[in-house]
Every structure is written in structure tokens, then in C-alpha cells.
Amino acid sequence: MTLTFSVADTTIHRIVEQETTFLPAREMFPELTPEMLASQRSALQAAHALDAQDTLILCFQSYVVKTPHHTILIDSCIGNDKPRARPVWNLKTDATYMRALAAAGVSVDDIDVVMCTHLHTDHVGWNTRLDNGRWVPTFPNARYVFAQREYDYWVAQNAKAEVPAFADSVLPVVEAQRADIVSDEFSIGDHVRLLPTPGHTPGHVAMAVGKGRDDAVFSGDLMHSPLQLSFPELSPKFDVDPVQAAVTRRAFLERYCDTATLCCTAHFPSPSVGRIRRNGDGFACEAV
Numbered sequence: 001m002t003l004t005f006s007v008a009d010t011t012i013h014r015i016v017e018q019e020t021t022f023l024p025a026r027e028m029f030p031e032l033t034p035e036m037l038a039s040q041r042s043a044l045q046a047a048h049a050l051d052a053q054d055t056l057i058l059c060f061q062s063y064v065v066k067t068p069h070h071t072i073l074i075d076s077c078i079g080n081d082k083p084r085a086r087p088v089w090n091l092k093t094d095a096t097y098m099r100a101l102a103a104a105g106v107s108v109d110d111i112d113v114v115m116c117t118h119l120h121t122d123h124v125g126w127n128t129r130l131d132n133g134r135w136v137p138t139f140p141n142a143r144y145v146f147a148q149r150e151y152d153y154w155v156a157q158n159a160k161a162e163v164p165a166f167a168d169s170v171l172p173v174v175e176a177q178r179a180d181i182v183s184d185e186f187s188i189g190d191h192v193r194l195l196p197t198p199g200h201t202p203g204h205v206a207m208a209v210g211k212g213r214d215d216a217v218f219s220g221d222l223m224h225s226p227l228q229l230s231f232p233e234l235s236p237k238f239d240v241d242p243v244q245a246a247v248t249r250r251a252f253l254e255r256y257c258d259t260a261t262l263c264c265t266a267h268f269p270s271p272s273v274g275r276i277r278r279n280g281d282g283f284a285c286e287a288v
């Protein structure tokens, strides 16, 4: 399994926490017809993106990005000790994530910036860890970057009914004064930029890395499965605005299609990373 990629002056490490079956494809994508699925079944199975029961296989991971000046964690995955609806996430205590971080040669002290593409459970989990019954920032030297529009949306949702991931993995970071709530124009030097990509959530941002050009892009949850490369209009049932998400997805794929930009997905099965190429009316992700 390829875990490390280099582009220009930047090194990218995948930090994999889980790679496993998720939801039946036709449950996750309500507009996926049996005929559409049949046309892709063998290719998806060959790519380990679909099992024999038509259940999608997803990877859950973070990326560590080392630029000449910063060590950045993009998304913080699932986390430990957290009450969650999904059984394989609920109150788990395994050492997989911390072992993967160590294998990449990174300690929690080394992370300068944690950046979340959006504030769903599987992108904020390791923002905090349990310490004597309290949630404290996992990365003691890091600033945590949240997009303003995304943060505001979850403040409003959490006011209606508590959102566990927001309450235990975002608010404690804000209370510890480690958070930077930023506009879409935020950048880190000339190496890291936000790309507003709304739809999955209202303030979702992808992230582009590279000096003066996009050497790599981190797509977050603007897509979840290679199935959406064949059918970019397919939005999963948990996109907040599925129509906007479909527009965003196709625009993103068009923007990076047939370029040298390395596309680092949050959830595609391993290797999860590749270059976007045109394939008929849709796209493909070419492994590197």
C-alpha cells in the first residue's frame, strides 16, 4: 500500500485509520439504478471499492503535508473514546491511527496546523483526545483551521440539538483558544489555499497545496467513491445540498482533469490518490 507521495517541494503521507465496508451502494446513492451499478460493478470490485454484496468499501484517513515551512494535518479522521452511532467508530480505543502517524515519522508535537475540510465525525475525531475525563487538543502545538461558513453552520445545528462530533471534537479546541475560524481567502504562505466546494456541507472546502500552482489537491468529501467519477452527478444521501454537491463535484473534476495535480481523496479505497483523467462522459483516477 502506497502511503507517501512527493510533489515539488512537498511530501504527503496518508494516515489510514480504517479501510472497510461502509454502506450498500444503492443505499448510499439513492439515484443509483441497478443498471448504472451493473455497468461499473466489475471495475469497482477490481479496484476494491465494492464487495461481493454491492457494499461500498471506503478508506478513512488523514493526510500529513510537509511543506518546506509547515507540517499540516488535513482532516483528523475518526478518533478514540467518542460516542458515535456507527458501531466500528463507537468508543473505539485502538492504536492504529497513532501507529500510522509514527510510521510516517510524525509525532503529535510536530503538527503546526490542523485543517478540516468540513466538520463531520470522520474528519474531526483526532482534533481532541480524552484526558482525565476532559477533551483536550491532541496536537498541542497546532493551530486548528475551520472555515467560517462551516463553523457557523454547525454552531446553528448544535444549538437545535447537540451534535456529538461538534461538541467533543470542535468546541473544546475553540475553548482552548487553539482555533482559527477563517474566510475562504485563507492561505498558509504561498503553499496552501482553500477551495470553497459547498454541497456536501455548506462550508465544505477542498485544499490546494503547492507554490504558485496546485501540485496536490485534497478533495475532502466532495466525492466518496470512484463510482462518482463515472457518474459525477451521483450525490450520497448525506450531502446537505445534493444538487449543489453535484455541480461542485463536476466543476472540481473538470478543473483538475488531465492536469499534473495529484488528487488526494478522503475516502477512495487505497491507494486513494491519483490524477484525474477524462473517461467518456465521466472521469477516472489514474494511480501514480
Ligand SMILES: [Zn+2]
Binding pocket: 120, 122, 123, 221, 266, 267
Ligand atoms: Zn467523510
